[in-house]
Amino acid sequence: MRLRCAVLDDFQNAALTSADWSAVQDRVEVVGFREHIADEDELAHVLADFDIVVTLRERVPFPASLLDRLPRLKLLVASGMRNSVLDYAAAERGGVTVCGTASSSTPPVEMTWALLLGLARGLVTENGALRTGGPWQSTVGADLHGRRLGLLGLGNIGGRVARVGLAFGMRVTAWSQNLTQERAAEVGAERAASKEELLRTSDFVSLHLKLSERTRGLLGAAELALLKPTAYLINTSRAGLVDQDALLAALREGRIAGAGVDVFDTEPLPADHPMRTAPRLLATPHLGYVSEANYATYYGQAVEDIEAFLAGSPIRRLG
Numbered sequence: 001m002r003l004r005c006a007v008l009d010d011f012q013n014a015a016l017t018s019a020d021w022s023a024v025q026d027r028v029e030v031v032g033f034r035e036h037i038a039d040e041d042e043l044a045h046v047l048a049d050f051d052i053v054v055t056l057r058e059r060v061p062f063p064a065s066l067l068d069r070l071p072r073l074k075l076l077v078a079s080g081m082r083n084s085v086l087d088y089a090a091a092e093r094g095g096v097t098v099c100g101t102a103s104s105s106t107p108p109v110e111m112t113w114a115l116l117l118g119l120a121r122g123l124v125t126e127n128g129a130l131r132t133g134g135p136w137q138s139t140v141g142a143d144l145h146g147r148r149l150g151l152l153g154l155g156n157i158g159g160r161v162a163r164v165g166l167a168f169g170m171r172v173t174a175w176s177q178n179l180t181q182e183r184a185a186e187v188g189a190e191r192a193a194s195k196e197e198l199l200r201t202s203d204f205v206s207l208h209l210k211l212s213e214r215t216r217g218l219l220g221a222a223e224l225a226l227l228k229p230t231a232y233l234i235n236t237s238r239a240g241l242v243d244q245d246a247l248l249a250a251l252r253e254g255r256i257a258g259a260g261v262d263v264f265d266t267e268p269l270p271a272d273h274p275m276r277t278a279p280r281l282l283a284t285p286h287l288g289y290v291s292e293a294n295y296a297t298y299y300g301q302a303v304e305d306i307e308a309f310l311a312g313s314p315i316r317r318l319g
Helices: 040-046 088-093 106-120 123-132 156-167 181-186 195-201 244-252 292-310
Strands: 003-007 028-032 052-055 075-078 097-100 148-152 171-175 204-207 232-235 258-261 281-283
Touching: 003 292, 052 292, 075 292, 088 097, 097 292, 106 123, 106 156, 106 204, 106 232, 106 258, 106 281, 106 292, 148 156, 148 195, 156 171, 171 195, 244 258
Parallel strands: 003 028, 003 052, 052 075, 075 097, 148 171, 148 204, 204 232, 232 258, 258 281
Antiparallel strands: none
């Protein structure tokens, strides 16, 4: 009898075509779920007959209350090598092996620039007008050359975003609580004296920080009020870094020129969520990690994780 493997949040029905599953297909039946399952009771019911679960990033929480209801589950594979929504202690208690995969920083860097450029040149507005017979040219694009790009966070992703900004001829400033002058200089950026200085002086602000108790709500109403009325805010990291109500208010009241957002407090975004109708907002459904190469890594290494587990030698263990 073959084991059963559930692949959660396979929105594009791409899991089975992004990797070669032949190494395990004679021992494992793989079932993809295209619709997100948010309700824990429903998830417990759906996953009750599965031995293996492959979950995408931190989309689905696996707290003790869920893991304790899945006695058949033996292997949980999560894309990426960090996951803040898995209860590792509960998994260990229930005999569940947790494994991860690699994840490239390239797609979120590219997504950051897609949003920034789309905002700066009004691409959605202009494309919509062109396709529907609207006015020929209705926006005046914001220049990048000579403008200041402020980066909150200068790690792997932030550093690569900085280098692209320099290639556009932008002045790049960065800030984080532990940022050193040496790290800023390494990528050609200036180190801002404070978060407040960065917000006041930047024309484009992009967030590249991990979400933690220290960074949650990093930008609230007071911080957003420091931004120029001509400034743009980009968030491809985590929604919790920014007070969502304060951001919506700033957009509605025209206190900033616009925002590009790829992450939300609830995902998938409910149909009636105010972010769907907010003005001055270019929003995408968390596409930062979604690319052909990343999916090939996620699902290719998920197959490797499953194969190693079946051989009794799990790899890339998390927890």
